Amino acid sequence: MSDATANAAATATGSEPGEAQFGDYVALMKPRVMSLVVFTALVGLLVAPGGVPPMIGFTAILFIALGAGASGALNMWFDADIDAVMQRTARRPVPAGKVQAGEALSLGLWMSAISVTMLGLATNWFAAGLLAFTIFFYAVIYTIWLKRLTPQNIVIGGAAGAFPPMIGWAVVTGGVSLESLLMFGLIFMWTPPHFWALALFMKSDYHKAKVPMLTVTHGRAETRRQIFFYTLPLLPVAIGAAFTSIGGPVYLAVALVLNLLFLKGAWAIWRREETAAEADGYAVEKRFFRFSLYYLFLHFGALLVEAALRPYGLGGW
Incomplete structure (x- = not known):
């Protein structure tokens, strides 16, 4: 440039x-x-x-x-x-x-x-x-x-x-190690649903810039479907970290709740009609995008809690 x-x-x-x-x-x-x-x-x-x-x-x-x-x-x-x-x-x-x-x-x-x-x-x-x-x-x-x-x-x-x-x-x-690969996998698998949710209500930007985001090349309906199907492999990666040396019951509880909510949100986005989304200004998609930020932060925060508890014999398994 x-x-x-x-x-x-x-x-x-x-x-x-x-x-x-x-x-x-x-x-x-x-x-x-x-x-x-x-x-x-x-x-x-x-x-x-x-x-x-x-x-x-x-x-x-x-x-x-x-x-x-x-x-x-x-x-x-x-x-x-x-x-x-x-x-x-x-x-x-x-x-x-x-x-x-x-x-x-x-x-x-x-x-x-x-x-x-x-x-x-x-x-x-x-x-x-x-x-x-x-x-x-x-x-x-x-x-x-x-x-x-x-x-x-x-x-x-x-x-x-x-x-x-x-x-x-x-x-x-x-x-x-396996632990570092799982932390990598958590962010890697989280990224597409996170950014595609943003693209659903920012499609005109990517279209004007001629960036081949999925919403531009395949449409919003396919993007909604892909958000849900990329969420499915995210779940075992996120929850699986609970059963390694960096996980424990605190992380497991947090991961189960967060991933249930994430899956529920991805399902709602997939089944949502575009006319309804336009009518309410993509409110569901914006909420999912914001929640995805908390989702990642809270997973890593739970890992920190486990690490902080471990010296006292309270973290881990």
Whole structure:
């Protein structure tokens, strides 16, 4: 994405290019996405066996967060043209003309190099390699390749958001285990229903941007069906973590309730008529989307509770 294209995008949105403020550079790193990355990586680190000294743990999370910010900056560099025509993203720093595309690219590349190198030096190179692969996957495999190519973009690309707990686990253990794979699988299988619910009430944005989201290529009815059928394999992955070393009765109880509600919501979306959805402003779909955020947070929160109880002989089985 060239600076000229970014400036043209800013003109198209009615924004005048101006001097960037500190907040614009923060926004470039997608702080809401970064917060999810930090939280799930922190859980992966804290539930891993053995643990690390607090300063090492803090340093690891800091550089994982920096890597997430690098991914966000690279994504905004490349996607400035489509961000400019989507209502949800038009005011992002690059399409709004606050940050030049070249600046976003440079910042993203520098933060990538610093975060990976420093994580490797502070912890281990396996964790650093996972972080490097995550940045590459999000910036290249998802943003540059899949996003504009296939309606399966969010299915495959969702892996980028699923790696952080594996990185946190690897910081402590230096490797991968069933537990870290299940945490990965929970986010990976959650991502399609979560984003397709958003796409149901944001279809016009993706259509204008010519992004082949499932709602655009196959219609809302098929998207509703896919939300339900992707929810089915999510359930055993989410509940299965209860029976590993990081699970226990607290997590099991939380997972059973959350997954029952998630399945009920996915079923309601599948069986819902489009005319009814339009009439009430997609209220059911919006509720499901919001609940999906709590769904993921509470699963990982329950894992933290189990880890906190375990030293007192109360967590786990």
